[in-house]
Amino acid sequence: MENFVVSARKYRPTTFRSVVGQSSITTTLKNAIQRKQLAQAYLFCGPRGVGKTTCARIFAKTINCQNLTSELEACNECESCKSFNSNRSYNIHELDAASNNSVEDIRKLIEQVRIPPQIGKYSVYIIDEVHMLSQSAFNAFLKTLEEPPAHAIFIMATTEKHKILPTILSRCQIFDFNRIRVEDTVKYLEYIANTEGVEYEVEALNIIAQKADGAMRDALSIYDQVVSFSNNHITYQKVIENLNVLDYQYYFRLTENFLKGDFADSLQIFDELLSKGFDAQQFITGLSLHLRNVLVCHDPKTVPLLEVGAAIADKYKEMAKACSSSFLIEALEVTNQFDVAFRQSPNQRLHVELMLIKLCGLNQKKKSNEGQLEDEVEESDFTQPKSKATSVSNKTKPSAQTRKPPIKTTSIKKALNSTPSENPYQNSKTEEKVEEEIVPTSTRSKPLSAEEVLNAWESYAASIEKSKPAHFSLMQTYKPKLKDDNTIIVGFEGQIQIELFSEIKKDVITYFKKQLGTLNINITEEIVEAVEENGKPRLYTPDDKFRFMAERNPTLIRFKQQLNLDFE
Structure with a gap:
């Protein structure tokens, strides 16, 4: 039986031309x-498996070749090349510093250099x-490295250049090897597969190249493993099965769920991945990379960054058309925050599930805000309200030159939908002026009462019961208190409750100004300790927390029933 030679050795480059990804x-x-x-002296540094030792051997062989080709490659015919190819050359010496790192080893090397x-x-x-x-070995090597004999050349290779003494670095020409690009790795794997008569799918080789992370030696080792598993027929499905790699389709399905707000299906997908043995943090990292790939497809200038x-790549481009760049940026911020906090989370599965729920709410929140803004612009009364204050004598009425004309709804909508350069209401100061003009002038002649404030609070809550159930539940749970004539404390x-209320605070103030007929209203939030009827601090149980979340999102009740969950 013929001895098997691994691809990393069998297809190791022997000429400069065959070196992959290090042309400079x-x-x-x-x-x-x-x-x-x-x-x-030369220092070759860079990640593992990118060709440092290979280039050192090719360089050593070429400078001793007695009959170089026109392309400055070794001839493989002279005595020096033949002895090198048969591993019997006495001109090229290799030392593994990992196992020969003492002063005595370097002294032996120094004595050998004289020959x-x-x-x-x-x-x-x-x-x-x-x-x-x-x-001490570095110190013993310094003098010889600085003034070696004319016939001696040192080529040093390392993956950790920062650990080498500056005095050594100053005596060397330094070459930084790059990670090999995915496309270069794929081309080399195609060449090997064609040479060996192995059938393959390009997407399968692409997964191998990405798994290798820029190291050609790793890519060739993975290639041999997959060839054995797939029986000389490398397919995408067999590669992700053998390497335990997450399929792209999972991430595409999740992105569609994020756009639709379907968190139930997203949680089921995550549960399926966990059942297949995938690591939760690996899932977060892969999702971040997926969102990044969709984002770079938004602009033709960044498409080449897609590996x-x-x-x-075509699927990513199609997905990019359905996702706004603002949504993708917010989603990346969410995944990054949850990735950083993952290891500190006591319940890591719940941690990831909360991330998915938050991602599903990003696009829905944006749609809700846009719809609310449009509704408010259409329904607002931009004319001055009729009141007793307007029924005054002609002496107190403003003149035609000073009276402000009513703002038309269509002009406001046009301004809000215009581009930044055309929008006259773009800056914050102008927006404040527009908001002040659409709110009626103060018509009150008496102070506010607690009953009026509570009625206005409940009236606004009733108006958002269907459109914003979470905020409706919040306003039903917490009630306002009138501090003085123009300050309301909640x-x-x-x-968390304060942040939720801040999403509608501006709308509540606008509603109060219109409902109560006064412009001078402030709403202030504060944190108060929850207490029981007997005055003791309230301790929340898991059931209490779930009921609060279910009030904000009733779908959680169905989700709990489907998965037969319980709380202890």
Whole structure:
């Protein structure tokens, strides 16, 4: 039986031309060889699996080649190239600094450096994981690195450049290797699959490339694993099954639910993912990446930032048409906040479910605000109200030049719907003026009473019972108190209730001004301690909390019944 050679070794580049994703570095090295301007020491640094040691070996082989090609590649025919290919070259020495990091190991290396090469011009010393050398080993290496023999060249490779002494860095030419792009990895995997006669789907190779995270060695290892699992027929479904990767379709379904406000289906999708063994934080991270991909598809300039296959890229572009950029930005802020707080959450599943519920409410809240604004503009009476104050003698009436004409509804709607550059009501000061003009002038001649305030409060609550059930429940639970003639205080039990009330506070004030016939009204919120009838502080049970949430969103009752949930 023929011995199997893993793809990472079998298809390891042997020429500069075959190195993937590091064209700037290979070009610089080839030009240095052509101009015969070789440095005494090189430092190759970058993430794992991007070609640092591979480029070091190719460079060492090429500078000793006795018959370079026109493309400045090794000929593979001279004695130096043949000895290198058969692993018997005495000109190229490799040292693993992870296991040879002591002063004695470096002293042996220094003694070996004095011996000139037998074949070729240079003795090349490749030191891998050089950051693992001890402090004393670095110090022993300094003098030789600064003034080596003319035939000695050092090539050091590391994944952690910050751990290397500045005195070492100053003696080296430093090359920073980049992570290999997804499209470059996919092309190389296609080349290997075609060479090996393996059937594949491009989307499947794209998932492998993304899983490798810019490391070609990781991509080739994953490729071998998937080939064995799929029996030489790599498909998208088999890849996500074998690698336990979340399918894109889940995220697309969730985004549609966010737009529709369907949190029940979103929670069921999350439950399905948990049952398949996916990690909750992995789910949040993937959702953030998905929303980011949809956002970058909004502008043709940012579409190249999308690192997915062509078929999935088309789906992202279609999804971007249905999502506004403001919604996506708010959704990304929500996922980022919940991702940061995930590890500190005592109930991580509930933490993610709350995130999904909040995401489902983003678009609905925006629609509700837009609809409310339009209704208010259409229903508002912009003319001055008829009252006893207007039935005065002609001497007290304002002149035609000073009297303000009534503002038409159509002009207000046109101003609100115009672009920023055309909107005369765009800045905050002008908006305040418009709001003042649509509210009637003060017609009261007597102070407000607590009964009038309570009636106006309940009247407004009744008007939003169907359109805003959560705010209606809040106003039914908490009642206002009249502090003085123009100040109304509403006591809430916590910051959450205050934030909920702040969403309608401006509308309530406007309603009170119109209903009570006065412009001089202020509403102030404060936090008060909830107490029982006997005067003791009230302690909320899980049932109390659920009832409060159910009043705001009755769908939670159906959700509790469907999943047979209970509270302890």
